[in-house]
Amino acid sequence: MSESATGRAHDAVLRHIEDSLRSGELKLGDRLPGERALAEQFGISRASVRDAIRSLEVMGVVRSATGSGPNSGTIVVSDPSSALGVALRMHVASHHLPVKDVVEARIMMETWSLEHAASAAWSPEQLDDARRLLEAMDDDALPSQVFTLLDSQFHVALSTLAGNVVVSTMMESMREAIRGYIDDAVERRGGWAEAVDTLRAQHRGIFEAVEARDGERSARLVREHIEWFYGQAI
Known part of the structure; x- marks a missing residue:
């Protein structure tokens, strides 16, 4: 995937998360779908999904944790x-x-x-x-x-x-x-x-x-x- 295509894929995930938060479809404490599900939803690579999730973490919008249990996965937070x-x-x-x-x-x-x-x-x-x-x-x-x-x-x-x-x-x-x-x-x-x-x-x-x-x-x-x-x- 070219650099410009990767950027567009990354932006598509970010826009989707933003729209979902604005509409109330996603709320604080909700868990995002997994990398595979998001990749399939947008028809992009899992690497592009990971880049988008990292951006959201830096922005204080989500928190990611590996493993299993209630605190695992990518959870919507708010730490502006x-x-x-x-x-x-x-x-x-x-x-x-x-x-x-x-x-x-x-x-x-x-x-x-x-x-x-x-x-x-x-x-x-x-x-x-x-x-x-x-x-x-x-x-x-x-x-x-x-x-x-x-x-x-x-x-x-x-x-x-x-x-x-x-x-x-x-x-x-x-x-x-x-x-x-x-x-x-x-x-x-x-x-x-x-x-x-x-x-x-x-x-x-x-x-x-x-x-x-x-x-x-x-x-x-x-x-x-x-x-x-x-x-x-x-």
């Missing part, structure tokens, strides 16, 4: 932040997407999220994830890499309060895209013991403003926090 994170990370690594621009986009989305969270319909219990992460970061024995992981999860947890799934997904993907750069920068610069105390105080202030539903203050504090941190680290 992982797929977007991989794509962003690669483009950041290629220097096509400067870290500075990613940070500016993060500030825009996070300030928007915290401003809108002030009037969103969330309950006090929905702050529990952010509160647990805040308390976990108080551990003086945490390595900087673990702290920055908890830090990014804390910000994502707060952003979800605005109720916009797309913004939360983008926040998650951006943290994945640049976390390695942040860890490297923190290690190069040193002075972590002093910086971590400032970060904890800033996190507390942001959390308290969000809890009080003070959108203007929480947005201002998170902007100052992000700009200060990246000014120190990058």
Whole structure:
């Protein structure tokens, strides 16, 4: 099969999966037909089917597992932040997407999220994830890499309060895209013991403003926090 024919076969499988998801014929948790069945359905090679399935895995649409049992086969999932994170990370690594621009986009989305969270319909219990992460970061024995992981999860947890799934997904993907750069920068610069105390105080202030539903203050504090941190680290 020529390269162009292989590409058309690959695209046909992807379009079929997309149409099936859109129509509701396929839903989260459903299992795709096997390679042989899909190959026969489309009149293409099993290799073309495998290429299409790999593409869907990279996009976070399906998960494949070998063997037998309820978790085997190719199952429809939804993990868009992982797929977007991989794509962003690669483009950041290629220097096509400067870290500075990613940070500016993060500030825009996070300030928007915290401003809108002030009037969103969330309950006090929905702050529990952010509160647990805040308390976990108080551990003086945490390595900087673990702290920055908890830090990014804390910000994502707060952003979800605005109720916009797309913004939360983008926040998650951006943290994945640049976390390695942040860890490297923190290690190069040193002075972590002093910086971590400032970060904890800033996190507390942001959390308290969000809890009080003070959108203007929480947005201002998170902007100052992000700009200060990246000014120190990058």
